[in-house]
Amino acid sequence: MKTIEIDDDLYQFIASQTQQIGESASDILRRLLIVSLTEAQAPVVPVAQKTTEVQVKEETKPEVKPAAQAVVEKAVASAVPVGKSSSVFDFISPQDLSAEQSVVGRFLFILSALSRAHRGDFAQVLEIKGRNRLYFGQSEASLLEAGSSTNPKPIPNTDFWVITNSNTTRKKMMLTEVATKLGYDAAEVERIRDLL
Known part of the structure; x- marks a missing residue:
């Protein structure tokens, strides 16, 4: 495990994204980054060439290693369902409190x-x-x-x-x-x- 230094305001933003008690900063960042990467990997449609044909590039998905896939599945399974009312326990992790x-x-x-x-x-x-x-x-x-x-x-x-x-x-x-x-x-x- 590596240690990095981040500014207080960035840390507060990460902490505010907590969805369940006990969720670590790494889990939060992983969840946020996976969502961002998923949105960025939408299919690419190139500009039509001089003819009237439009070519669509086939979507290529990155190879996901089993360990990374397990992390993604864990993050998705542990997310607070949309529509669930907020609880203070969604915003407090033992690491942050300690x-x-x-x-x-x-x-x-x-x-x-x-x-x-x-x-x-x-x-x-x-x-x-x-x-x-x-x-x-x-x-x-x-x-x-x-x-x-x-x-x-x-x-x-x-x-x-x-x-x-x-x-x-x-x-x-x-x-x-x-x-x-x-x-x-x-x-x-x-x-x-x-x-x-």
């Missing part, structure tokens, strides 16, 4: 995945509040005004901010409330909370 070294990093990563899975409904997080403080806001300033030492951070790839100075138990409670608001059942809520 790359986040801190609790705050994992917390922000999970919230970002929830946002990608529920783009239209994620604004509901603004309704989640503590007794005396806001947990979520649309700006850093709104969270700073609502309480002292909140340490607000932006949720990656969203227009939302979240306080991060709370303890891990409070962060798990916040994830529980977010997942519940977004329609997850009790077992899924527990799985999401346990990702932290």
Whole structure:
């Protein structure tokens, strides 16, 4: 296996293409590249010659080795069916989650995945509040005004901010409330909370 360095924005794009939990970056790239190659290998029809005959070049397919064919079949079989509603588990891979070294990093990563899975409904997080403080806001300033030492951070790839100075138990409670608001059942809520 080779290691390559890529920019953060490219990595975020690759991660956003995750279709199932546990899908590696290699699997995602392979799936995306195979689709691109398949589209590029459409039959070639040359321009008609001076006569009225049109010659059609026979489509040639590249030789696919059995190992590569197995990878393609695995990627196709594991793809999320079209029309299936998104779930946060479609956007989180164990490798990506384990790359986040801190609790705050994992917390922000999970919230970002929830946002990608529920783009239209994620604004509901603004309704989640503590007794005396806001947990979520649309700006850093709104969270700073609502309480002292909140340490607000932006949720990656969203227009939302979240306080991060709370303890891990409070962060798990916040994830529980977010997942519940977004329609997850009790077992899924527990799985999401346990990702932290």
